[in-house]
Amino acid sequence: MSVTVLLQLVENGLVLGAMYGLIAVGYTMVYGTIQLINFAHGEIFMLGGFGALTVYAWIPGVAHLPLFAALPLMLLGGVVVAVAAAVGAERLAYRPLRTAPRLAPLITAIGLSLALQQVVSLWYRLPGGGNAKAPVAFPSFGGKAFDLGGVLVQRADLFTVIAAAVCMAGLAWFVARTRSGRAMQATAQDPDTARLMGIDPDRMIVVAFAVGAALAAVAALTQGLRYGQISFDMGFVAGLKAFTAAVLGGIGNVRGAMLGGIVLGLAEELSSGILAHFRDTAQYGQAWADVWAFVLLILVLLLRPQGLLGERVADRA
Amino acid sequence: MTALLNDEALLSVEALLSVEALHVAYGRVEAVKGISMRVLPGQTVALLGANGAGKTTTLRTLSGLLRPTAGTIRFAGQSLERVPAHHIVRAGLAHCPEARRIFPRMTIEENLRLGAFIRGNEDLGPDLRQAYERFPILGERHDQMAGLLSGGEQQMLAIARALMCRPRLLMLDEPSMGLSPIMMQQILRTVAELKDAGTTILLVEQNAQAALALADYAYVLETGRIVVEGTGAELLADERVRVAYLGEG
Amino acid sequence: MFQRSLAVLGAVAGVCGLATACGSRSQSAHTASGSGGGATVVKIGLDAPLTGGLQALGLGMQYSAQLAVDLANKQQAVPGVTFQLVAKDDQASASIGEQNAAAYVADPGVAGVVGPLNSAVAQSMQSVFNQANLVDVSSASTNPSLTQGPNWKTAKTRAYPSFFRDITTDAVQGPFAADYVFKTLGIHSVATVDDGQTYGVGLVETFSAEFKKLGGQIALAQTATANTTDYSSVISAVKSSGAKLVYYGGEYPAGAPLSKELKAAGLNIPEMGGDGNQDPTYIKTAGPASNGDFATVPGAPLAALPSAKDFIAQYQAAHFPAPYAIYGGTSYDAAESIILSVKAALAQDGGKMPAGDAFRSQVEKAEQAVSFDGATGPVAFDQYGDVGSKVITMYKIENGAWDQGVYSGAFAG
Ligand SMILES: Nc1ncnc2c1ncn2[C@@H]1O[C@H](COP(=O)(O)OP(=O)(O)O)[C@@H](O)[C@H]1O
Numbered sequence A: 001m002s003v004t005v006l007l008q009l010v011e012n013g014l015v016l017g018a019m020y021g022l023i024a025v026g027y028t029m030v031y032g033t034i035q036l037i038n039f040a041h042g043e044i045f046m047l048g049g050f051g052a053l054t055v056y057a058w059i060p061g062v063a064h065l066p067l068f069a070a071l072p073l074m075l076l077g078g079v080v081v082a083v084a085a086a087v088g089a090e091r092l093a094y095r096p097l098r099t100a101p102r103l104a105p106l107i108t109a110i111g112l113s114l115a116l117q118q119v120v121s122l123w124y125r126l127p128g129g130g131n132a133k134a135p136v137a138f139p140s141f142g143g144k145a146f147d148l149g150g151v152l153v154q155r156a157d158l159f160t161v162i163a164a165a166v167c168m169a170g171l172a173w174f175v176a177r178t179r180s181g182r183a184m185q186a187t188a189q190d191p192d193t194a195r196l197m198g199i200d201p202d203r204m205i206v207v208a209f210a211v212g213a214a215l216a217a218v219a220a221l222t223q224g225l226r227y228g229q230i231s232f233d234m235g236f237v238a239g240l241k242a243f244t245a246a247v248l249g250g251i252g253n254v255r256g257a258m259l260g261g262i263v264l265g266l267a268e269e270l271s272s273g274i275l276a277h278f279r280d281t282a283q284y285g286q287a288w289a290d291v292w293a294f295v296l297l298i299l300v301l302l303l304r305p306q307g308l309l310g311e312r313v314a315d316r317a
Numbered sequence B: 001m002t003a004l005l006n007d008e009a010l011l012s013v014e015a016l017l018s019v020e021a022l023h024v025a026y027g028r029v030e031a032v033k034g035i036s037m038r039v040l041p042g043q044t045v046a047l048l049g050a051n052g053a054g055k056t057t058t059l060r061t062l063s064g065l066l067r068p069t070a071g072t073i074r075f076a077g078q079s080l081e082r083v084p085a086h087h088i089v090r091a092g093l094a095h096c097p098e099a100r101r102i103f104p105r106m107t108i109e110e111n112l113r114l115g116a117f118i119r120g121n122e123d124l125g126p127d128l129r130q131a132y133e134r135f136p137i138l139g140e141r142h143d144q145m146a147g148l149l150s151g152g153e154q155q156m157l158a159i160a161r162a163l164m165c166r167p168r169l170l171m172l173d174e175p176s177m178g179l180s181p182i183m184m185q186q187i188l189r190t191v192a193e194l195k196d197a198g199t200t201i202l203l204v205e206q207n208a209q210a211a212l213a214l215a216d217y218a219y220v221l222e223t224g225r226i227v228v229e230g231t232g233a234e235l236l237a238d239e240r241v242r243v244a245y246l247g248e249g
Numbered sequence C: 001m002f003q004r005s006l007a008v009l010g011a012v013a014g015v016c017g018l019a020t021a022c023g024s025r026s027q028s029a030h031t032a033s034g035s036g037g038g039a040t041v042v043k044i045g046l047d048a049p050l051t052g053g054l055q056a057l058g059l060g061m062q063y064s065a066q067l068a069v070d071l072a073n074k075q076q077a078v079p080g081v082t083f084q085l086v087a088k089d090d091q092a093s094a095s096i097g098e099q100n101a102a103a104y105v106a107d108p109g110v111a112g113v114v115g116p117l118n119s120a121v122a123q124s125m126q127s128v129f130n131q132a133n134l135v136d137v138s139s140a141s142t143n144p145s146l147t148q149g150p151n152w153k154t155a156k157t158r159a160y161p162s163f164f165r166d167i168t169t170d171a172v173q174g175p176f177a178a179d180y181v182f183k184t185l186g187i188h189s190v191a192t193v194d195d196g197q198t199y200g201v202g203l204v205e206t207f208s209a210e211f212k213k214l215g216g217q218i219a220l221a222q223t224a225t226a227n228t229t230d231y232s233s234v235i236s237a238v239k240s241s242g243a244k245l246v247y248y249g250g251e252y253p254a255g256a257p258l259s260k261e262l263k264a265a266g267l268n269i270p271e272m273g274g275d276g277n278q279d280p281t282y283i284k285t286a287g288p289a290s291n292g293d294f295a296t297v298p299g300a301p302l303a304a305l306p307s308a309k310d311f312i313a314q315y316q317a318a319h320f321p322a323p324y325a326i327y328g329g330t331s332y333d334a335a336e337s338i339i340l341s342v343k344a345a346l347a348q349d350g351g352k353m354p355a356g357d358a359f360r361s362q363v364e365k366a367e368q369a370v371s372f373d374g375a376t377g378p379v380a381f382d383q384y385g386d387v388g389s390k391v392i393t394m395y396k397i398e399n400g401a402w403d404q405g406v407y408s409g410a411f412a413g
């Protein structure tokens, strides 16, 4: 196994991990503010993809633009749809259950996740009558990959990494430097005292849902660009992985979500890639990638139950 | 200066806070059973009582974290019973909660800035400077995580944070709780300074001796009811109070 | 209209997780209204993935079977009997398929079932059907063990007397592809990737066995999952293996991204798959770089078969909302075979319909004996329940579309 192959696996892992991290932020922010595992977040990611595709397929002229010019419009469409869905879900499904027992919003989230999948599968339409019951094609970059001494960096990979870096920098700035960001942190650390400061918890919860959804929409765009297709059920696996990443990094911790994503992506690609490389272990490669991802999760949680960057969980009674 | 006012003068002043027949319950268990009290502008009023008497419950109801089951709360001419907590602080009622409740994973300065959250994007420079003057240790360590402060320092931060919104009434819930005697002295001195500077204060304390020495007026709570009230001096002289709360008799 | 509402119902039922309960309730309602004309209603089930990644194939199966039923009713193929198609969506899931099978068995009006598509789904349905002697004719499941038993390579035994299929098996599809790669394309080193499912693994196994027998080298054998879209670790292994072609065992939703990513990684080698890859969506997803990829499909191309002319004309005249796709011909023939078996079973009893279980046994016997000229050619089942025809066609992507078949023939072995 050559160094180039290893580096290629690292490159793959970083890109995949960046995407997991972008989705994981949504789980972690919502959990941080209301201790809800928003199982429908995977579907918010999926809706972001369809929002972007809608702009591409339905708005005349967008499909004829060069892809780099169409991307900002698609991104806008994805973000609008994902944020609207997430904020709507919070208002209509989760808020009425705020004081209900923990299990109620959790089950609602699972139901919502199935419902959103079915809505897209049953009613999404492409121009010309195509539907989304099967995976639908997504535009992708033409042109060759960048060759860095044998390690190939796909154009979509580059886009993914840059998008993730920009989003994370923006998020870090938002949380640490803006008034709303600090208010959100305060709500996460001590909701009652945050109210005494004059912070409206409902608004902070909406902000958490909206920011998480926006990043998930960016992730969906990178997913579509990399694999050339999106599907109504793509949120399930991606959501599960991102949730794993969030737990791995320490749920509630935004930097932890990104770190967890990258660790998970690297672990998945390296374990499956190295195993795939040797004849005797090839069968434990790609097919077992998810297994290795969860083995890693279990190991980390055994050694550090609070996750890589997590604080003590029993912080609040 | 309020100490100079006589009783007739007091009656003619409009109350900043007035509470009538307030009832608060946790589920079916009533913790506050119909209390009435008044705080006049510039006064320091003490709320005394043993553990579990309902003092914290009362303050949390005043600041909107709990909803009363009956009774009225008027603050600066406004009814507060139905107003959410994050609006009550905007009306000028600051609550420095029991056990300090600073934000441990934020810096001292971030904690202070959150105290001024309702003031939006105003320049907080002068207020921060004032806080650091009052508590120099906070200034020295302004960019450290608040969770690293000692108990007494956290209490200073909690008081400074509550002052950042420039409140018309400052409610302090057992600021001396769990502190070393020296720290306790320092915190009580701070409260005295605030009073002297003209701040209106509603003070909950277990240390009745110190509280009564500070207070213009005081109420004693027992299992959710006011059993004694009067000026600080009157209560210090009251037989029942001396036996029950000052460890005499 | 009726099918569409059923498909919607099926999807909704999937959501409630009550596929069986909701499904059977809605159908008994239909029986009541359908039998108003005094005719006996005989139901034919159709189980296929009507939603999800394989929907294009599944709907083609559904509408083709519907066409057979509609024509039989119009022509009074069995006097006094009105046929009714009862479609159920298995979402390509073995457990939903099993629930659907149980629902068909529980409905005494069902005389036979067409489908499913996936071999793994077929596997889970058969013991349910077999216990009730309910005939199932698959028009798309190509794993050999379904008919010839788990040890089909060494000792063939009929696994389920109630199971039939009118499509050639992977036992032929894989070796046919191996033969073509080695002899026609002259490629002697191949990497294989399967999706870990019954169909995909079977395809790769039979391909590899034949390819090695011919003297070729399997440079790399990889397994992924059916919902994989990220093949990066597989691709770096393929790259260093030096393989000149990737043989994929699986279906197009996972097969197309493999092709796209192979080419993006600079590997200009073709991907070849089975019938599961041969779908227009494969090309849409994999993009222009998929030109030159191959796929085998059992049977000769329908468009080229004189026997299928009628079917194609009728299908187009009926204006179904989806094309008949690659399993349309076999699904039409499968439905037809059940209609003929029902006719034979009734004739035996002088036109009277025997009670429940006895009737199903008679249909099963009749199915074994059925023989007619269908859209895909002569249909008759051997002692394992397989059709006689062993014809396979190799398709290639040219200029962004599947061609008309580069080579069609029977695999001699
Ligand atoms: N969250 C709660 N749930 C139920 N009962 C409570 C809760 N908080 C306080 N109580 C009860 O209410 C009464 C008053 O408590 P509290 O207001 O905290 O008293 P104090 O501050 O005077 O010590 C006590 O009997 C206490 O047990």
Ligand SMILES: [Mg+2]
Pocket: B052, B055, B056, B057, B098, B174
């Ligand atoms: Mg208390």
